[in-house]
Amino acid sequence: MTGSAPDISLRHQRREQLTMLALALPALLVILLLIVLPVGWLAWQSIWHNGFTFENYRRIFSEDIYWRSFALTFEISLAVTLLALLLGYPIAYAASIAPRGWNIVILALVVLPFWTSVLVRAYAWLALLQRTGVINQLLRQLGLIDEPLALVHNTFGTVVATLHILLPFMVLPLYATMQKIPRDLLQAGASLGAGPVLTFWRVFLPLSLPGVLAGCTLVFVLALGFYITPELLGGGRTVMVSMLVSRNVELYDQWGAASAVGVVLLAAVAAIFFAVSRFIPLDRVLGQK
Amino acid sequence: MDKGGESVDIRSASKHYDAVRALDNVTLNVAPREFVSLLGPSGSGKTTLLGILGGFIQPSSGSVHFGDRDVTLLPPHKRDIGVVFQNYALFPHMSVGENVAFPLRARRLPKADWPKKVNAALAMVGLAGYESRGISQLSGGQRQRVALARAMIFEPRLILMDEPLSALDKQLREAMQIELRELHRRIGATIIYVTHDQREALTMSDRVAILKDGKLVQIDAPQRLHDHPADAFVASFIGEASLLPVHPVDSCSVALGSSILRSTRRIPDGDGLMLAVHSEKLLIDDGKGDAARNRLTGKVTDIVYQGESLRVFLQLPDGTALSLRQPSHYEAARRIPPVGGDLTVTLHPEDTIVVPKARQ
Numbered sequence: 145m146t147g148s149a150p151d152i153s154l155r156h157q158r159r160e161q162l163t164m165l166a167l168a169l170p171a172l173l174v175i176l177l178l179i180v181l182p183v184g185w186l187a188w189q190s191i192w193h194n195g196f197t198f199e200n201y202r203r204i205f206s207e208d209i210y211w212r213s214f215a216l217t218f219e220i221s222l223a224v225t226l227l228a229l230l231l232g233y234p235i236a237y238a239a240s241i242a243p244r245g246w247n248i249v250i251l252a253l254v255v256l257p258f259w260t261s262v263l264v265r266a267y268a269w270l271a272l273l274q275r276t277g278v279i280n281q282l283l284r285q286l287g288l289i290d291e292p293l294a295l296v297h298n299t300f301g302t303v304v305a306t307l308h309i310l311l312p313f314m315v316l317p318l319y320a321t322m323q324k325i326p327r328d329l330l331q332a333g334a335s336l337g338a339g340p341v342l343t344f345w346r347v348f349l350p351l352s353l354p355g356v357l358a359g360c361t362l363v364f365v366l367a368l369g370f371y372i373t374p375e376l377l378g379g380g381r382t383v384m385v386s387m388l389v390s391r392n393v394e395l396y397d398q399w400g401a402a403s404a405v406g407v408v409l410l411a412a413v414a415a416i417f418f419a420v421s422r423f424i425p426l427d428r429v430l431g432q433k
Numbered sequence: 434m435d436k437g438g439e440s441v442d443i444r445s446a447s448k449h450y451d452a453v454r455a456l457d458n459v460t461l462n463v464a465p466r467e468f469v470s471l472l473g474p475s476g477s478g479k480t481t482l483l484g485i486l487g488g489f490i491q492p493s494s495g496s497v498h499f500g501d502r503d504v505t506l507l508p509p510h511k512r513d514i515g516v517v518f519q520n521y522a523l524f525p526h527m528s529v530g531e532n533v534a535f536p537l538r539a540r541r542l543p544k545a546d547w548p549k550k551v552n553a554a555l556a557m558v559g560l561a562g563y564e565s566r567g568i569s570q571l572s573g574g575q576r577q578r579v580a581l582a583r584a585m586i587f588e589p590r591l592i593l594m595d596e597p598l599s600a601l602d603k604q605l606r607e608a609m610q611i612e613l614r615e616l617h618r619r620i621g622a623t624i625i626y627v628t629h630d631q632r633e634a635l636t637m638s639d640r641v642a643i644l645k646d647g648k649l650v651q652i653d654a655p656q657r658l659h660d661h662p663a664d665a666f667v668a669s670f671i672g673e674a675s676l677l678p679v680h681p682v683d684s685c686s687v688a689l690g691s692s693i694l695r696s697t698r699r700i701p702d703g704d705g706l707m708l709a710v711h712s713e714k715l716l717i718d719d720g721k722g723d724a725a726r727n728r729l730t731g732k733v734t735d736i737v738y739q740g741e742s743l744r745v746f747l748q749l750p751d752g753t754a755l756s757l758r759q760p761s762h763y764e765a766a767r768r769i770p771p772v773g774g775d776l777t778v779t780l781h782p783e784d785t786i787v788v789p790k791a792r793q
């Protein structure tokens with residue numbers, strides 16, 4: 145009895161592990177096929193051109209245009225993330241405290257733009273923001289400006305249009321988190337003597353941080369790879385990393401160089417997330433001790 | 434510690450949600466230092482009434498007064514009352530100490546004074562030294578204590594509790610009931626306590642208010658509630674009573690089937706009367722005793738052993754069922770015939786309680 149008991153449980157455990165593996169196998173295969181293989185192929189391309197070469201990487205780290213482009217990409221992504229948080233948080237908050245029915249209206253308004261293509265929205269912004277666009281004409285007719293403002297074909301236009309497209313990716317995770325915050329915690333805050341501001345600051349905001357983290361991560365990562373919007377609204381002056389990739393492939397047929405840019409971007413993002421996770425106590429934000 | 438209690442005065446408070454009357458014209462006065470329980474089945478309006486007292490719910494009509502202040506329109510954070518919520522409502526992102534210190538922060542007390550007060554509040558609930566623990570590391574009973582400490586640290590003169598013990602197991606619940614009573618005596622605050630457990634209400638309270646469908650049916654001291662129920666609902670809710678339909682005969686007797694039962698109590702007017710027979714008040718007839726006792730004879734249909742007592746189910750000749758409780762010692766058990774046998778029980782006229790079906 146006593147001798148066989150551990151054996152049985154061990155065998156049982158092993159069988160359970162096998163079952164788990166079998167169940168996870170399809171998902172693992174998909175990940176292998178769709179993510180690991182392409183990325184591996186990308187990495188391979190960047191270092192193999194009739195033999196091993198680090199020429200592609202040497203170029204990235206020595207040529208100015210690459211540096212500037214990477215810096216600009218991170219700047220724009222960061223700006224878009226912060227603005228999306230600033231705009232998205234009040235929207236999500238309003239949706240989470242709105243009476244039933246109204247929250248759906250608010251969320252629908254946020255998600256509605258999803259139904260038109262990114263391309264269409266980019267052109268729409270172009271129409272709004274260009275020198276002869278709606279905004280400039282309106283401001284001129286009101287006599288507020290003499291010369292049209294440069295609202296597009298620059299970083300400003302890129303940020304505005306990217307922000308518009310990515311806002312739902314901030315609002316939805318925020319809303320999901322806020323909506324799960326138990327209402328009686330807020331009532332408890334009030335009953336213990338805290339006014340609305342203190343209750344928000346000390347109870348609601350800390351409990352919404354997991355949503356902030358999720359939303360910021362999503363928006364930041366998506367913004368890093370944005371292509372159509374900066375291409376159309378950046379006016380050639382705002383060269384983001386994704387455009388470097390496309391130019392290398394389309395203009396110069398340099399697959400190796402394009403792959404190297406992709407790999408460096410991937411590595412940079414990984415490094416940033418590693419650094420962030422070291423400074424922000426993620427388990428505290430996400431797990432709530 | 435003892436800051437005394439606040440008197441609470443609820444005047445014809447109602448709360449309507451569209452067609453639902455969650456609370457229907459409730460008037461209730463609570464004296465300073467009193468421990469009043471709100472007792473009623475689920476959906477009877479207990480949480481609504483507590484929410485109106487806490488300021489979380491605005492009454493559709495009526496008013497609430499603390500002492501001589503009208504607080505009907507006062508927001509919750511200005512009412513200065515301690516609230517213990519059903520699911521504790523502890524802040525999960527704060528330690529025990531931070532949770533308990535929250536009311537001090539809200540009141541802008543100097544930080545230097547916090548540790549002493551937090552320490553004292555935790556000591557009062559038997560959790561001294563738990564300041565730095567995380568909430569998820571606590572058991573249910575410990576969470577309950579932290580919630581109590583947090584609601585009492587600012588020495589409120591009124592504390593509201595919404596089924597605070599309902600998530601605990603029976604043993605812990607009973608231990609906490611005694612502790613709460615003890616705490617109430619020490620801090621002297623007025624406590625309004627919601628529960629759906631009649632035993633809990635009777636154990637802890639100075640008075641119990643019975644709610645049904647948003648209406649206040651009766652408010653009385655536990656013993657009075659038990660012995661003088663206002664109607665059949667209260668009689669069925671408090672204690673273990675069988676309710677049997679009876680007809681009035683004269684001013685001091687009623688007819689149960691073919692037997693006439695005498696009562697020394699006032700028999701309510703009108704038809705639709707019920708006899709409320711508490712199972713502990715039926716005694717097995719030993720042939721002696723005084724002749725004035727009411728006697729009922731029926732067949733034993735079941736005998737259930739319940740540890741410290743036996744519950745015997747009887748069926749009267751006209752088919753009505755009732756039950757009696759006997760302490761489970763040999764002398765008592767010996768006198769109960771086996772299932773199927775005849776048993777005569779007595780009910781003293783003092784214990785013969787006749788109530789209207791519903792209060793007029």
Ligand SMILES: Nc1ncnc2c1ncn2[C@@H]1O[C@H](COP(=O)(O)OP(=O)(O)O)[C@@H](O)[C@H]1O
Nearest residue numbers: 450453454455474475476477478479480481482
């Ligand atoms: N926000 C609300 N909207 C609509 N009906 C409600 C609301 N809150 C409570 N009620 C109704 O009011 C009645 C009393 O509820 P409640 O006070 O929570 O009862 P209890 O706490 O005694 O179980 C119930 O019928 C409930 O369905």
Ligand SMILES: [Mg+2]
Nearest residue numbers: 476479480481
């Ligand atoms: Mg309730």
